[in-house]
Amino acid sequence: MSLLEDLKDAVIEMEDEKTPELTQKALDEGNTPEAILKKALVPAMDFVGDQFEKGKRYVPEMVLSAQAMKAAMKLLRPLLAESGIEPKGIVVIGTVEGDLHDIGQNLVAMMLEGAGFEVYNSGTETTADEFVKAIKEHNANIVGLSALITTTMTHMPEVIERIEDAGLRDKVKVIIGGAPVDQDYSDEIKADGYASDAGSAVKLANKLIEG
């Protein structure tokens, strides 16, 4: 088996102690950071996301695989920045105002990063103004809104309104997720899409970026 296949397996098998070493070896062997990302890390996280969607993997396993991927990304991120390789897209993600839940949101952020997006996580209790500020600061083309409570999901349309007011609505796609929201709510508040889990969020982001 090649080193890149070993690295892919190590992410799938949640071996975060192995992934930095394998990544370093793959670099030493002459693989480019981009190749390592595209041939090992992204396919591994695609696989994990698919398994999760099919109910064959659970949240703790997803988190551990994402951590193994992140351990490898620590080595690759500065090299990717140096080589000027464009990320697939720039995402600002956060949990909306008044909401402290961030486990699912972090998972979505990690999966998007694993899929080749540059991700800025604004954390929990992010106000509409903070979302707008982050979109401008990072020149984001996707914003991800998460809410876990029926009373906080109502802040989502407020964020979209504020994005419109700032004249950014044509530049940024809005995706929403979290237990109390669904595709009907996304349509109602004129978001660009809803994702039920982290794997679907990656698929949706890819679709929106490809236009």
Ligand code: B1M
């Ligand atoms: Co709270 N909580 N909680 N809680 N909590 C829920 C959400 C609740 C359903 C529990 C219940 O009553 N059955 C309920 C909401 C009820 C409602 O709205 N009707 C609730 C409540 C009421 C509260 C408090 C108000 C309780 C209180 O203090 N009285 C309080 C809220 C405080 C606040 O936010 N201001 C509170 C607090 C907490 C803890 C701090 C203790 C903790 C959060 C810790 C943390 O996140 N750091 C907590 C937890 C853990 C939960 C439950 C048990 C689990 C949530 C979770 O992490 N799930 C939850 C009950 C439950 O869901 N069974 C509950 C695992 C996670 C991987 O899934 O977050 O759904 P999830 O994310 C998924 C998808 O939804 C989706 O992808 C993720 C991965 O597959 N997704 C996105 C999420 N965001 C997305 C964004 C996307 C796309 C997909 O695009 C941008």
